[in-house]
Amino acid sequence: MSFFSKLFKKDRDYTYYLAQGDKYLAGERYADARVEYQEAQACCPADAAEDLKRIADGLGRAGNSLGELNFEEGTHAANAGDLQKASDHFSLVLELAADPALRSRATSALRELNQAKNAPAAAVKKAPAAHAHKSSCGSCGDHGKHADTPVEMNSDDVHEEDRFYLLVQPLPGDLPERYCALGPKFAHAYLLIHEGDDAAAFPILKEMLLSSENDIVIYELALIMYRGGRAHECEELLNRGLKINPDNATLYLALVHLKSDAGRFAEAIDIVTRMQQRDLLPDQAQFLLGELHQASGDNAAALEAWSKALQFKSMAKPAAERLVPLLASQGRDAEAKFLAKQYLKGCC
Known part of the structure; x- marks a missing residue:
């Protein structure tokens, strides 16, 4: 269920995170x-040597990509x-990638950029004015505004801004831009x-909330409350956030996870149904309905929900992965094999 499955970061076995990592890596x-x-x-x-090797390999592949x-x-x-x-991005390559050839290319590129500071001032002034990242953070907006100054290759601030920028990109809709604008x-x-x-994060967010009501700040505070064992206060905050912005899908999903x-x-x-009525993340909402129905013991409703999820390209494979064993358990082998062939490359 994308990044929402880790909203509250409750204790889980490492194999859960490993499987999630493999899934996201396969989905690029x-x-x-x-x-x-x-x-x-x-x-x-x-002592889990094989899995540690798999994790390291996955980290390397994700970092290289x-x-x-x-x-x-x-x-x-x-x-x-x-x-x-350019310097910011090449520096990120060195921070993220393990591939020697890629790191060598980034190092060479940084070296060439650094030589630019020795170029005549007139030549530097001919360079086009720099612009912020496309769809970039408000906090990252100073990147590249000074093309005529020496390249700073080891800026902790730049790295912090870029790490934040990368982390918020998987958020749905306009949330990456809204997060960055804070x-x-x-x-x-x-x-x-x-x-x-x-x-350490709690007092910062609390202070921000005192100065201005914001559904994103409320959401992050709510998750801190939940991780601290304060589920009731978490729920109150999430409902408060929805009053401010009834179209913030993450608030609904957090409530769904809390209640489930x-x-x-x-x-x-009921909350997922409200999401569907507002057309919020319709693909994930439909898939999530199946998960909730199955968890409540209603396999018939789960089967119906996942069958509808097949119409969404993003959810077709995970929905089929749920449907195939469910159909097989009901003796509906022909349907299970059809779905496996259609969506799972024949594996069942």
Whole structure:
């Protein structure tokens, strides 16, 4: 269920995170995959040598893929004369990638960029004015604004901004832009949360909320409450956030997870139905209905929900993965084999 399955980061076996990482990697969602592999690595026992090797391999592949993407962005920025933005991307390659050849290319590119500071001032002034990232963070907006200054290759601030930018990209709809628009203070708190330091992030978000009501800040505070065992306060905050912005899909999904974790499946299903009525993440909402119906013991309703999810390209494969064993358990082998052939390359 994409990144929403880890909303509350409750204790899970490392194999869960490993499977999630593999799924995201196969779907070319490299930033998500990297996060899941890091979670798996953090809780994988030392005696699970084979799985540790798989995790390391997944981390390497995800990092290399992100590195390639950043190298392409850096090359494009350099060709456009945006030297600072190019430097930021090439530096990210060195931070993310393990592939020696890719790292060598990034190092060479950085060296060439650094030589630009020795170019005559007149030549530098001919370079086109730099621009912020396309669809980039408000907090990242200073990237590349000074093409006529020496390239800063080891800026912790730049790396923090870029890490934040990468982390929020999987969010749905306009949320990446909205998260970035909240500024550097929020970005710092978000990174603290990602690093597991809720205690340090909490006062920052609380202070932001005192100055202005914001559904995103409320959402992040709600998740901190939940992870701290304060489920009731979490639920109150999520409902408060929905009053501010009834179209924020993450608030609905967080409520769904909260209620399903408490065994309140009927309420969770009602929330997903509200999402569908507002046309919020219709593909994930339809798939989630099947999950909730099955968890509540209603396999017939689950089968119907997942059958409808097949119409969504993004959910067809995971829906088929649920439907095939369910149909087989009911003796409907012909239907199970058809779905396996149609969506799972014949595997059942």
